[in-house]
Structures are given as structure tokens and as C-alpha cells.
Amino acid sequence: MIVMTLDHERSLSGGRTILFVHGLLHGSWCWSEPWREYFHRQGIRTQVGNLPGHGGIRADPSEQRWASLSDYADAVVQMVAGYHPTPILVGHSLGALLIQMRMRELHPPAVVLLAPTDPTAFRWSAWHHFWREPGLFLRVHRQQSPLLAFPTPEACRKRFFSDKTPNRVVDRCFARLEEESYRVCLELLLRPKVVWRAQTDTPVLVLGAGQDRSVPRRATERVARLYGVQAEFFEEAGHDLMLEPGWQQVAERIVSWLRELRLAGRRRLPIPARQDSGSWRGSANGRTPASQGLPVTFDEPQPRRRVTVLSDR
Secondary structure, eight states, X not given: OEEEXXXXXXXXXXXXXXXXXXXXXXXXXXXXHHHHXXXXXXXXXXXXXXXXXXXXXXXXXXXXXXXXXXXXXXXXXXXXXXXXXXXXXXXXXXXXXXXXXXXXXXXXXXXXXXXXXXXXXXXXXXXXXXXHOHHHHHHHHHHTOGGGGOOSHHXXXXXXXXXXXXXXXXXXXXXXXXXXXXXXXXXXXXXXXXXXXXXXXXXXXXXXXXXXXXXXXXXXXXXHHHTTOOOEEETTOOSOTTTSTTHHHHHHHHHHHHHHTTSSOOOOOOOOOOSSSOSOOSOSSSOOOSOOOOOOOOSXXXXXXXXXXXXXX
């Protein structure tokens, strides 16, 4: 049985909805409150989903370990099925790949791919880190636990952030990294025959990170070429664009692009200044951050209700 969750927020009347899909080892928490609030203040509703076994929902370890790429992609289809009309889809890393796998089937009004990964990029990253830390790489495969590849906050920084990202941001992310499907990682490592749905009339925006150490620049550019567009890069950002200190520039680019497509209005409200990338805190994996950082206040956060979706396999 595949279990996933959707965090539904009280949303604005009318207007478009964006559904955010997270990547490997992450959960809906990576779309921080300030990030989602920014879109709300632009008149755009936001929803976030958790892939099977993510978001703090307990799952059978064996089932989660052997969930496939197709299982994950089908979970995205089920998330989208709960909305009418079909929402705008924004995927990060693996989430971007999953959206591409089902884009033609879903036919969303627009798609944004953030630091999109593909099997070639994942393979490059995995072998790159293997030669640096072969013992750790072998331990991950012996115990079939991708999370073991991130034993310290510094390892988290090397994969997901730039050298300039504040420690408190890295520590919070490290504390919330989640176990991942071992089979999905194997499929990516062995370069599966992922069916690219490039034959689509869906508008696509591809955004990359200039300091990305998980997805090489050429891989992001290769994905963009599939859709006849040019990738845009935020040169100072690491892989987790939405958690970096410059996250608002990324959000602004998404909104401006949606306005060009007339999928977003021009409603503007002031955004409170913030010290870092969000109020997401706590630990999903039992780890303790090296530094807790300062709490970030938030103006009247939208109440949410969690819906669990079950699918027999």
C-alpha cells in the first residue's frame, strides 16, 4: 500500500493553485512558510504534498525501501487528481523528474522545474561522492539506507547548499532529512529508461543553481533543451533553491513568469523582512542540529489540515 499526504491550506477565493513536489530525502517541510506565504500574497494558492513514506507518516520500512520511481510518479498523479482544474506544478530535483514522467498525462497549465535531476545527473553525483568517500558509499548500499550518506551537517551542505549558506539553515535541513527509497536511488544510479514526455505544449520554466553540487549545470541545460527553452540560473544558490537566503528571488521569477502566461494576477502585498529561509524547525529523523538559530516569526500562518491518501498496490 502506498501512503502519501497532502497538506491543504485555507486558500484564497478564485485564482490558480500551485502544487509543490519535493525531491530526494526531503518532505513538504522544504517548502517553508515564508516561501508559501510569498505566493499567497501574490494571490496564488499553494499546496504541498509528500511522496510515499515522507512527511512524518510511518510506513512499512520494507515497502518504503522498495518503492519505485513509477510508484512515486503515480503518487504525483494521485495528488493532482484531487484538484480541479489541474494545478500549476512546481517540482524540485527528483520532484521535477517525476512531474516530467507524467506531464503528458496530467497536462498542467504550466510547469516549473527547480534544479531538475535526471538519471545521468544522479549517476554523476553518486560516483563523484563515491571516489571521495568510498567507505560511506559502501555502507549506504550494504544497509540499503540512502540517509546514511548524510552523517553530518557538512555532508548536507556539500549536496544541498552553497558555501555561503548560513549554518543555521543547513542545520535545520540536516535535522529534517528523511529516509529515502533505496530502489529509487538504484534506478537513478543505473540510468533507467525514464520516458521523457517532451512532446507537450505545456509551458515549462527551468531554474538552476549556480553552486549546485548535486546536479551539474549541463544536466539542467539538457533538461531545458527538451522543452525548447533556456535554463535560467541563480548563480549564488545551492541545490535547495527554496531554502537558500536568496529564495525570494527564485519565487519572484516564478511569479513573474506565471504573470507572463496570465496564470497569476498582479495583486501585491508587503512581505515582512526575514532573517533566513523560513520558520521550518524541528527534527524528522531524530538528529539534533548543531545550532538551532533564531526563531522566525510569521504573520497569521494559514491553518492547514492533513489528508492521507492510500493506494493499494
